[in-house]
Amino acid sequence: MFPSHDGLYGIGELAERAGVTVKTVRFYSDNGLLPEACRSAGGHRRYGPEALGRLRLVRSLRALGLPVREVHRVLDEEETGAGSVLEDAVAGQLRELGSQLRALRWREAGLRLVQECRPGERADRLRLIGAVSAPPDTAPLARFWRGWLPPRMPAGATAAFLEAVVPQPPEEPEPAQVLAFARLYAFVTRPCTGAERPQPAAHRSEGAGRPAVLYAGLAEAYELAGAQILRGREPSPGPELDSFVDAYASAYGSRDTLAFRRVLAGQLAADPRIDRYWELVSEVVTPPGGTPEPTPGSAHDWLFAALDAQLVARTGRGHRAGRVSASPR
Template sequence: MNGDTLYSIGELARRTGLTVKTIRFYSDRGIVAPTDRSPAGYRLYDTDAVARLDLVRTLRELGLDLPTIRKVVDREVSLPEVAAAHAEALTVQIRVLRLRRAVLTAVAERGSTPEETELMHRLAQLSEAERRRLTGDFLDAVFGGPDAAPVFAGVMRSMTPELPDNPEPEQVQAWVELAEMSLDPDFRSVLRRLAEYQETEQAVIETTGPRRDIAAVVRDQAGPALAAGIDPASPQADPVVAAFTAHYAHLLARPDDVELRRRLAARLESVNDPRRERYLRLLAVINGWPAPESLAPELDWSVQALRVRTQQ
């Protein structure tokens, strides 16, 4: 083959794998112009046309539009510049598709109503700034806003979702569900009560010295009893209950009486609200953290044990 070789449109189609109709279309658009014409007036193309058509086919398969392709093959713009711009556009498209997939998956799994579907779609489309505002409003409602106690600064950071720039579908689904939960006034009230318990306890701790978190103490005391099959209402449970109520009494600098045990039961019920555990699990998915340990069995056992012993 030499540089003077010319191909008819049919020969060019066989060499490139494109149809005659497609090559004619590109030729009419000036993307691959004919080099000459035969005596009968048919278009003829040189060897450069083969390379141009190969490039055009590749760029089309990558999703570039014809005006852009023409600029590339005519060297009006460089291929790297076009590739970078197109890659950025595809990144946006991929993010949008992931969001749509996440919403549709959630709708299918949860059997959502049209109203719920619309809300999920809106939540999935929020910008980073809008997500931060929604989260900030939720945490302010729970912890007291600008007047929040200093002890809550770390807790608030640990409860803040950080959806990555290129989230996985399960992270988007988790964000949508978490955002819905954060809009629930009843859930906010549950966490607000828990924050008030913690604030009261912290005020005492500041004067008496640090103490272990009561939920951790209950877990350590109730866990073995639960594993041993001890009924929370049985006399065998009395020493276990006495151990963690004594710790709570010491934490609050109060006597271990019926009122303290009722307060502790209410405190543990707030911690054990299934929505709180669900929030933390969703948060772990969004932020890429390990799944949190569930305290539900130990807390259930402890609340039952306290309720039995405070009934009058």
């Protein structure tokens, strides 16, 4: 079908040529995406020859998921020939689609988790995974650690610390990882009693006076220890332990001596533990059957065991390396 004798399309003609319904053409017209050339004497919409190409472009943009307001901006840019609205709009849609896909993968793994468990476990698992959004939100984990950190930590040091201790949910989780994250979420959001005092001595007023120095040094020591853990090396003195002890010595304004190491080991052995958090973190970041990834908690245990082994070798006395504390552990 061709335009009428005046070179204009009627709404039905335009819809047929573009392969859409009259209702669709009317919707785009009413929203300003498809300007009319004029109205007939009977009040019917008439469109110029350029309307067919514009309608096809609008249809393609909408098929990509762009909302009407973004389509408006793209069309305006097409007319002016300036800017990069289309590229920005497509990038935004890709980000949104990625978030939707992550949510779907999380929900799929959650459904498989419920499907594969024993009937007696379903109520508990439904309760756990039902409390977590999809894709899961890590903000509660960050809040947990913000309340655990010493006061007056610089913003940059806090951000670096949170990046190290808050695990990112896997992009394509297995059911076991969904369960581990749900349990981790429950762990950090459970009510705390007044008797609980999770902060180690280094966080209190009589402890380290330079928390940013302490945590920067610990981050370096944990990274060094993590490499040794991946190699399967048993805890032993070396540059990893020296870096670990130096973090505390620098924060306390002390020298790294054997006496200081003995006092430090005693303090760390008496500090509270957050073992369960790190066990669950390891399960979240490690696919079933994979090699467990080192965490700050496992790195701290390795370093304390190395310190304990050194003290036993030099003084004959240790601090039960199998039950050490951690900062943060």
